[in-house]
Amino acid sequence: MVVRRSDTKERIEQVALELFVEQGYEKTSLREIAERLEVTKAALYYHYRTKEDIVHGLIDDLVGSLDELLEWGRAQPRPAQAREEVLRRFATLVEGRFGPIMQFIQQNMPAMKELGVKHSLGEKLAALFQLVGADEHDPAMQLRTRLALVAILLSNAPMFGAPQVADVSTDLALQVALELVAPRESF
Amino acid sequence: MVVRRSDTKERIEQVALELFVEQGYEKTSLREIAERLEVTKAALYYHYRTKEDIVHGLIDDLVGSLDELLEWGRAQPRPAQAREEVLRRFATLVEGRFGPIMQFIQQNMPAMKELGVKHSLGEKLAALFQLVGADEHDPAMQLRTRLALVAILLSNAPMFGAPQVADVSTDLALQVALELVAPRESF
DNA sequence: GTCTATATTCCGATAGAC
DNA sequence: GTCTATCGGAATATAGAC
Numbered sequence: 237m238v239v240r241r242s243d244t245k246e247r248i249e250q251v252a253l254e255l256f257v258e259q260g261y262e263k264t265s266l267r268e269i270a271e272r273l274e275v276t277k278a279a280l281y282y283h284y285r286t287k288e289d290i291v292h293g294l295i296d297d298l299v300g301s302l303d304e305l306l307e308w309g310r311a312q313p314r315p316a317q318a319r320e321e322v323l324r325r326f327a328t329l330v331e332g333r334f335g336p337i338m339q340f341i342q343q344n345m346p347a348m349k350e351l352g353v354k355h356s357l358g359e360k361l362a363a364l365f366q367l368v369g370a371d372e373h374d375p376a377m378q379l380r381t382r383l384a385l386v387a388i389l390l391s392n393a394p395m396f397g398a399p400q401v402a403d404v405s406t407d408l409a410l411q412v413a414l415e416l417v418a419p420r421e422s423f
Numbered sequence: 424m425v426v427r428r429s430d431t432k433e434r435i436e437q438v439a440l441e442l443f444v445e446q447g448y449e450k451t452s453l454r455e456i457a458e459r460l461e462v463t464k465a466a467l468y469y470h471y472r473t474k475e476d477i478v479h480g481l482i483d484d485l486v487g488s489l490d491e492l493l494e495w496g497r498a499q500p501r502p503a504q505a506r507e508e509v510l511r512r513f514a515t516l517v518e519g520r521f522g523p524i525m526q527f528i529q530q531n532m533p534a535m536k537e538l539g540v541k542h543s544l545g546e547k548l549a550a551l552f553q554l555v556g557a558d559e560h561d562p563a564m565q566l567r568t569r570l571a572l573v574a575i576l577l578s579n580a581p582m583f584g585a586p587q588v589a590d591v592s593t594d595l596a597l598q599v600a601l602e603l604v605a606p607r608e609s610f
Numbered sequence: 611g612t613c614t615a616t617a618t619t620c621c622g623a624t625a626g627a628c
Numbered sequence: 629g630t631c632t633a634t635c636g637g638a639a640t641a642t643a644g645a646c
Contacts, residue, residue, distance in 0.1 A: 278643095404565075465630070
């Protein structure tokens with residue numbers, strides 16, 4: 237069971253994430269967040285020590301879920317056969333409540349780097365990559381594995397905003413991702 | 424022949440790009456750029472009207488090269504057969520002098536959006552996507568086409584910093600990109 | 611828990627001498 | 629073309645009343 241946070245804390249994180257996705261982390265001031273919440277800046281500082289702490293609140297949630305996914309995947313007796321289900325669960329997370337957070341992270345890498353998020357989250361994604369890529373040593377297969385994860389992420393956020401020609405459903409992204417990591421003889 | 428700019432203008436763009444890639448656009452101040460150049464802020468303002476103008480100076484170069492690539496691709500009599508060469512030339516641009524700029528753009532999307540870069544550059548990338556994807560109407564093929572471009576971009580910049588497990592050579596990325604857009608019967 | 615008021619710092623940008 | 633000096637504003641953050 238998730239620990240119950242105060243309503244205000246939840247509302248702060250929710251509104252902050254909205255604005256971070258709309259405008260980016262740096263361009264979003266605490267004044268704007270406070271205004272949309274119809275409170276003052278000082279109120280925010282009662283709940284969070286710094287602006288950075290708000291981001292950590294958002295990220296910790298995601299890191300926790302990734303940990304659960306990793307734990308599950310590693311517990312599977314036949315890793316090779318768990319690949320598909322790991323990708324499926326990852327896609328579920330991305331299309332679910334972590335979609336906006338993933339988009340926020342993707343589009344604000346310099347800020348994530350400064351906050352140390354790039355390190356903690358990068359660890360998890362590297363582990364996920366290894367789990368899905370299993371013990372592949374072929375560089376081409378490693379690249380395909382990475383692209384499989386990107387395919388799922390692309391269904392959530394646009395790349396450069398432009399090549400969003402058609403809507404990509406999560407199901408389609410998952411299908412292409414599975415093709416990418418599927419064993420093959422040749423093309 | 425490229426128009427000859429003053430040495431100082433070139434050095435400003437070079438140093439600014441360095442810092443933009445290292446720290447991000449918003450976190451890089453004109454003071455820092457000036458300090459690394461060993462001049463004062465005011466000197467920068469003689470060459471560029473605003474901080475945004477420095478970015479536009481960097482981007483225009485790239486947009487120009489993409490235009491050339493698009494022009495060439497469109498002039499090919501057999502578009503389907505030009506795909507491979509377009510991807511090859513795109514990879515050459517990314518691994519060449521535009522690598523850092525592409526990385527900068529990718530990792531600073533909110534700033535690009537505010538500068539209108541997302542629009543001008545997005546147009547070019549959408550056109551490139553259409554050229555490579557040709558007249559594909561299958562959504563799965565459209566996604567694969569997008570991933571082909573991403574594969575090439577991934578060889579240049581890390582994704583989340585972490586899943587950079589092995590070095591991805593441009594040749595390998597190009598090969599996987601070609602596989603992705605290659606016509607197929609089934610998997 | 612939320613407020614008013616303020617401290618502090620840094621930024622982008624300009625004026626004008628040389 | 630580069631400098632010194634400075635302006636106006638906005639940002640994060642804090643102090644202290646209620």
